[in-house]
Amino acid sequence: MSMIYIVEDDRNISEIESFSLRNSGYETAVFETAGDFYETLAVKIPSLVLLDVMLPDEDGLHIVEKLRKDPQTQKMPIIMVTARGTEMDKVKGLDLGADDYLTKPFGVMELISRVKALLRRSGEAREDRQVTIGDVLLDDERHAVYVDGAQCELTHKEYELLKMLMLRAGIVTGRTEILDQVWGTDFQGESRTLDMHIKTLRQKLGRAGSMIRTVRNVGYILDNGME
Amino acid sequence: MSMIYIVEDDRNISEIESFSLRNSGYETAVFETAGDFYETLAVKIPSLVLLDVMLPDEDGLHIVEKLRKDPQTQKMPIIMVTARGTEMDKVKGLDLGADDYLTKPFGVMELISRVKALLRRSGEAREDRQVTIGDVLLDDERHAVYVDGAQCELTHKEYELLKMLMLRAGIVTGRTEILDQVWGTDFQGESRTLDMHIKTLRQKLGRAGSMIRTVRNVGYILDNGME
DNA sequence: TCCACGATATAAATCATACTCATCGCATCA
DNA sequence: TGATGCGATGAGTATGATTTATATCGTGGA
Numbered sequence: 001m002s003m004i005y006i007v008e009d010d011r012n013i014s015e016i017e018s019f020s021l022r023n024s025g026y027e028t029a030v031f032e033t034a035g036d037f038y039e040t041l042a043v044k045i046p047s048l049v050l051l052d053v054m055l056p057d058e059d060g061l062h063i064v065e066k067l068r069k070d071p072q073t074q075k076m077p078i079i080m081v082t083a084r085g086t087e088m089d090k091v092k093g094l095d096l097g098a099d100d101y102l103t104k105p106f107g108v109m110e111l112i113s114r115v116k117a118l119l120r121r122s123g124e125a126r127e128d129r130q131v132t133i134g135d136v137l138l139d140d141e142r143h144a145v146y147v148d149g150a151q152c153e154l155t156h157k158e159y160e161l162l163k164m165l166m167l168r169a170g171i172v173t174g175r176t177e178i179l180d181q182v183w184g185t186d187f188q189g190e191s192r193t194l195d196m197h198i199k200t201l202r203q204k205l206g207r208a209g210s211m212i213r214t215v216r217n218v219g220y221i222l223d224n225g226m227e
Numbered sequence: 228m229s230m231i232y233i234v235e236d237d238r239n240i241s242e243i244e245s246f247s248l249r250n251s252g253y254e255t256a257v258f259e260t261a262g263d264f265y266e267t268l269a270v271k272i273p274s275l276v277l278l279d280v281m282l283p284d285e286d287g288l289h290i291v292e293k294l295r296k297d298p299q300t301q302k303m304p305i306i307m308v309t310a311r312g313t314e315m316d317k318v319k320g321l322d323l324g325a326d327d328y329l330t331k332p333f334g335v336m337e338l339i340s341r342v343k344a345l346l347r348r349s350g351e352a353r354e355d356r357q358v359t360i361g362d363v364l365l366d367d368e369r370h371a372v373y374v375d376g377a378q379c380e381l382t383h384k385e386y387e388l389l390k391m392l393m394l395r396a397g398i399v400t401g402r403t404e405i406l407d408q409v410w411g412t413d414f415q416g417e418s419r420t421l422d423m424h425i426k427t428l429r430q431k432l433g434r435a436g437s438m439i440r441t442v443r444n445v446g447y448i449l450d451n452g453m454e
Numbered sequence: 455t456c457c458a459c460g461a462t463a464t465a466a467a468t469c470a471t472a473c474t475c476a477t478c479g480c481a482t483c484a
Numbered sequence: 485t486g487a488t489g490c491g492a493t494g495a496g497t498a499t500g501a502t503t504t505a506t507a508t509c510g511t512g513g514a
Contacts, residue, residue, distance in 0.1 A: 455514100456513105456514090457512105457513090457514085458511105458512095458513085458514100459510105459511090459512090459513100460509105460510095460511090461508105461509085461510085461511105462507105462508085462509080462510100463506105463507080463508070463509090464505105464506080464507070464508085465504100465505085465506075465507085466503105466504085466505075466506090467502105467503085467504075467505085468501105468502085468503070468504085469500105469501090469502080469503085470499105470500100470501085470502095471498105471499090471500095471501100472497105472498090472499095473496100473497080473498085473499105474495100474496080474497075474498100475494105475495080475496070475497090476493105476494085476495075476496085477492105477493085477494080477495090478491105478492090478493085478494095479490105479491095479492090479493100480489105480490090480491095480492105481488100481489090481490085481491105482487100482488085482489085482490100483486105483487085483488080483489100484485100484486090484487080484488095
């Protein structure tokens with residue numbers, strides 16, 4: 001489902017927004033400062049951003065400007081939220097590249113409608129190349145893995161192995177099957193190779209390493225929390 | 228230049244719209260009835276439509292609905308213009324597929340801004356040929372690259388390579404993919420050519436050169452600062 | 455001057471070996 | 485019947501040799 005980031009320092013408002021969006025089937029994450037927002041943005045690009053113009057640490061218009069310069073976020077749909085209902089504010093916001101704006105106070109229905117409309121426009125089901133299991137996030141575009149938000153350096157084989165396990169989270173995968181998929185069908189010789197890589201993976205994943213469970217006599221499985 | 232169709236039966240309003248849009252460099256065509264509009268639409272699809280909700284012969288919401296069903300006009304940007312400022316009208320219009328709306332009376336500046344914003348969104352008139360990643364600015368019009376404001380002299384291949392990496396900042400790009408794109412699909416023979424250019428790029432970019440990261444076994448990626 | 459290529463150097467990842475540890479089934483014994 | 489111990493098998497770990505990928509350099513052609 002679509003993830004919507006809400007950047008808003010007024011909790012009363014962010015709660016209304018978050019609540020109503022969740023009710024409509026969206027996932028939400030609330031940030032009270034631009035700093036927090038950037039931090040998470042680096043890890044995962046949302047489907048849409050609701051951005052307040054007035055923030056404690058940075059001006060909303062300035063944020064939009066920056067986001068539009070970065071290819072990563074250039075096309076990210078942004079709805080600006082402003083309390084100042086003057087025309088010039090709107091103009092500035094739109095010209096910098098916000099896709100739409102909302103003026104406080106706004107009705108919940110209007111919020112939902114605009115979000116829907118904008119998602120439909122940009123929507124086209126932005127292919128999600130990210131997988132998250134527990135505290136582990138795998139971003140295939142960046143070829144990077146994050147545990148609790150911190151990047152985790154993996155070698156290629158380790159990465160492939162983890163990716164396979166994550167894509168099949170909750171399903172036991174046989175040793176031979178793993179070898180076939182990650183090492184190639186022609187892999188020869190029985191050795192401790194797979195075990196070795198499992199080991200280093202567990203090690204590098206740290207606390208989250210325990211998610212990789214051994215199923216004796218069969219293979220491995222990545223727990224997805226649901227028992 | 229972009230052609231904008233104005234569908235509006237009130238001449239006072241259509242004239243204001245037409246005049247201000249022309250002043251801003253757009254071509255316009257005014258239609259007083261849905262019938263006229265359809266007729267011309269069959270001949271030429273405009274870049275954008277300003278559509279009044281209340282028309283003598285057909286309801287504006289209904290028109291949008293029809294336009295969205297026709298593949299020809301499905302993605303044509305539409306701004307609904309309505310005198311009825313109630314929330315439900317907005318909701319209906321947006322949910323049916325209008326991209327934006329204006330409530331009468333509206334300011335000329337707001338009209339222009341919304342048109343601009345919508346055109347930008349729909350991909351027209353994107354003139355922003357500059358990309359900035361970290362301290363590196365690439366200006367495609369000048370064919371120049373600046374690091375920390377100071378110009379950085381690059382050869383053509385180096386420039387092309389950097390441009391590709393910057394446009395795909397934050398996404399790993401495979402070696403073959405880079406070779407295909409920068410050197411051409413027919414590039415033969417595995418040699419150290421790509422590495423060479425990466426090296427000189429890193430060197431010339433100086434401090435910012437470290438933004439180009441090697442992803443072993445895969446290719447290269449330009450970090451976009453957000454860790 | 456820029457670029458491609460090949461030779462060589464450097465760095466890193468991968469794998470095989472040898473070993474240790476854990477688990478399970480089974481037989482024996484109380 | 486249940487507890488205990490033993491051995492077999494499967495899995496985990498450490499290490500260093502080997503393989504592979506990338507970086508760098510020098511040469512010569514366009």
